[in-house]
Amino acid sequence: MNxxxxxxxxxxxxxLHPRPTSLRENIGAWLGRGEASGAQGTQYWALRDVSLTIEAxxxxxxxxxxxxxxxxxxxxLSRxxxxxxxxxxxxxxxxxxxxxxxGFHGDLTGRDNIYLSGAILGMSKAELDRRFEEIVAFAExxxxxxxxxxxxxxxxFVRLAFAVAVHLDPDILILDEVLSVGDSRFQRKSLSKIESLVTKGGRTVLLVSHNMDTVNRLCSRCLWLESGSVKALGGTREVVASYLTSAGDFAGSSNRIDVTAAPRTGNGKAxxxxxxxxxxxxxxxxxxCTDxxxxxxxxxxxxxxxxxDSLAVVINSLSGLKLVNADTALLGNACRLRAGRNRVIVTIDQLHLLPGTYGLELWMGQRSGDYLAGDILDHVHHACRVEVLRPGGHDGSVLPTEGLIPCVYDFEVET
Known part of the structure; x- marks a missing residue:
């Protein structure tokens, strides 16, 4: 198969040509003498020597x-x-x-815009008539x-626009960050629709996303572009792992984040x-990974x-909600540091967080009743970001898509 x-x-x-700022420069540009302005245009390569083959x-x-x-x-690719x-x-x-x-027009009704937007996206009126009720129901x-x-x-607005687009019947679907729109419930619904198109419809999909869990969940291969050139192409988990460790403030095993200049409070004794x-x-x-x-x-x-007395690694949601607080004070043990440089390793046996991006906060303090400003040794409010991924071999039905904390549970039906 091709x-x-x-x-x-x-x-x-x-x-990238300089914009003319005078009549003389405009005349020079019209006559093909861009040098009349005294500044040469420059070239910008948005893509450079990119090669990729995607199977049906x-x-x-x-x-x-x-x-x-x-x-x-x-x-x-979209011409x-x-x-x-x-x-x-x-x-x-x-x-x-x-x-x-x-393609949406503000003065037209939702009904009219379904037909207008569908026509712009390549759907015939007969197709839209067949799918109209389905589009409306999906958009709610x-x-x-x-x-x-x-x-x-x-x-x-977002629900209606997305509903029209995903009810196309294409062989190839090209999506640019469309799963990041709408509220969380509609994002989950949109993701399920894309998964259905892929698994049941056999669509070929090229997906752009900054959500690495979505990429891991949907994609079998991944292309990483950097400055217009191919940085890596291969299995999704391997490429995503390399990308995350290279990102500026994503902490990883091979990516140490320097926090010496990070915003902080504390007396600086440590x-x-x-x-x-x-x-x-x-x-x-x-x-x-989750769990x-x-x-x-x-x-x-x-x-x-x-x-x-208290050394803590705190994991927060990106909105600032504290989710994990691994604090030595809760263990009843002080952390003894030597003068000079130290390496402290904090290990969490099971991280009960759903896949996604989180913020890492660091804390050291000395206990003297309630903590006062003078008792804080160092408090780095945002050290870096951490990406929690879906465990390998788990499909979308294994992990929940709602809530913050996954849990182990069972059920029975009493008779």
């Missing part, structure tokens, strides 16, 4: 920092912009959702179907210098020998 998408040595160049029915993730070239690649060099071969009908809500806007969308809440965190299990590439162990390596400098 591949669904073939990309060979693809490049995209943008010419395969789900491939596309990751990278902002500005890496991900959206440019999707726009070329929104042309490449500067290279070849692309696409076999099958393409459905692309690069910007949720593209039955009561507001004949209300102009300019009166919709942002959540209603200070955190750096942190790295892993599972302690080399067989899992050191990545932290697995977590090992936090702390580099600390003390002015003198000191017994620290």
């Amino acid at each position: 591949p669904a998408i073939e990309i060979k040595n693809l490049s995209k160049r943008y010419d 029915g395969e789900v491939v993730g596309l990751i990278g920092l902002n500005g890496a070239g991900k959206s440019t690649l999707l726009k070329i 929104i912009t042309d490449p500067s060099a290279g070849e692309i071969r696409i076999r099958g009908r393409v459905g692309a959702l690069l910007e949720v809500g593209a 806007i039955e009561r507001f179907l004949d209300v102009p969308v300019k009166r919709y809440s942002s959540g209603m 200070r955190f210098l750096g942190v790295s965190i892993d599972s302690g299990d080399r067989s899992s590439s050191g990545q932290i 697995g162990p977590a090992r936090c390596m702390l580099d600390i400098e003390a002015e003198n020998d000191i017994d620290v």
